[in-house]
Amino acid sequence: MAGAGVRDLLIEGPWQHHDIAANGIRFHLAAGRSLAPDRPLVLLLHGFGEFWWAWRHQIPALDEAGFAVAALDLRGYGASDKTPRGYDPLTTAGDIAGVIRSLGHGTAVLVGHDWGGIAAWSTVAYAPAQVRGLVSVAAPHPLAYPWRHGLRDLAFFQIPLLPERRIMAEDGAFIENLHRSRTAPASLFPNAAEARRYRDALMLWPSPHCALEYQRSFVRNQVRSAGRSYRRALHATFAGPVLSVHGQLDPIVPLAAMAAAGPYIDGPHTVIDLPRVGHLPHEEAPELFTAALLQWLEQRS
Template identity: 45%
Template sequence: MVADSSCVLLPGPWEHRNIAANGAQFHVVLAGPQRPDRPVVVLLHGFPEFWWAWRHQIPALADAGYRVAAMDLRGFAGSDKPPHRHETAVFARDVAGVIRSLGAAGAVVVGHGFGGTVAWSMPAFAPTLTQAVAVLGNPHPAPLHRTARVPARALATLARFQVPWFPERALREGTLVPELLRAWSAPGNDGAASQAELYTEAMRLPFAAHSAMEHFRWLVRATPRTDGRRYLAAVSEPVRAPVLSVRGAQDPLLPARAFARDALYVTGPLRQRVVQGSGHFLPEEAPDAVTDLLLDFLGAHARVP
């Protein structure tokens, strides 16, 4: 069974638009005053989600006066799903291209999970466009490219995703999406797991499941290669932009020790926060707390005129 793309075009106080950037088309959900004098906030989802993961934050940030752009990352949901070019640096250039296509001189980039890896990478690959970075549920990527520093559960997940074909089939036809949403959430918190059917439908879109797996395969396979070493060298440079890093206190995938070295990679202002009662899927498990943290951070570094 192949899903219909209508599972991505969900109605709400926003508009859907396809935006050309970096040689591909991206599905972007826009909200808030689309005026050049308003700060732009780009929201990047995690795995196995798509833009819908930000459904609580989009209207709240828009109501506060921000130009909000929640995009489906390359390979996910309504965006293009090319067979190649799954490097994290390419994702960062995708985001930079979307920011330019919006006519903005820069943006605050907010990422969760895998989208957080892209957000951490933005100061290295698009420094002039990255005004500030907020990362939810994802430590700095440099230590995670060294196997000895990857938490056991995350390492086991990466290993599982290296197997050809079987993970894709489990995403499309099996129960892998709800399993991951439950396993990575805080006990008893179904903020993300309640959307399992919708996220599974998005994985059934043609080539979506394969693209999602290829992102994780690149993270492992590129480590000893030239492209991986080049990426690691770039993101190991100090982040001078303001950074907000938020983790869930009950995150089973990436525990507190995974974030212990973040400060070593940031020379700009750094805020580190912990949200109680939340696991890995912070925007959905703790929507109000995340919104408050983002608005506070934005008020300090991207004030609405």
């Protein structure tokens, strides 16, 4: 599938592909076949170097369980618009809140992994009325994030042009190697076909630049007024329920960092530690992760 285009990312399966307008751009999402406004919405947000397909195991399970489920391609990823700007937390929160409204819902449970989890926390900070609950997957609260564990990558990503070239080099091997370095030692993810999907999706220009802009914007804003405003917003406590999902063998996010979200949550906070998985529990152990997610959701439906 090397040299893939956008159409190649619209993978067929037990879901439907939709394009919707929100916050001034076009977003792509893959939704359960029973997507409807009368079902409680669960919006799935992928992490760095992934796209909607990261949630291929969860979409049909949540659909069958009676939820309106949609897996979003974040701005700049997959089949969504790839704009030159708009990768700061405030805009990202506006994107997600806009998608919820465009789907005909007033609220949603956000399930966010990695940088998709940061996007979910940003939405809690800036648009809390539209977040019914939050599932944070390997994504601690931004004010409690152990940035030192990923500081080397974060620093490298700030360099102009070179990281984009690295991502595109060697037929996109960078993202496969990154995923492998973050999984449990005995993990079967990613297999060759899965790795090929992620290589091709991230090589679809300008996706490498857009993906990196989330992290560059985050760092740049630390010394700007936008960063101070973001930190103030993050200090507000969230009244809804939160599920924090950690992989016991995650090499970059310790369990203590996931539990440290407690001071920013007024509602019930559940922390689960999944055995024998690393930084991508929804892909390394999809059945175990999906069962835990469904149990938590059904207790709050």
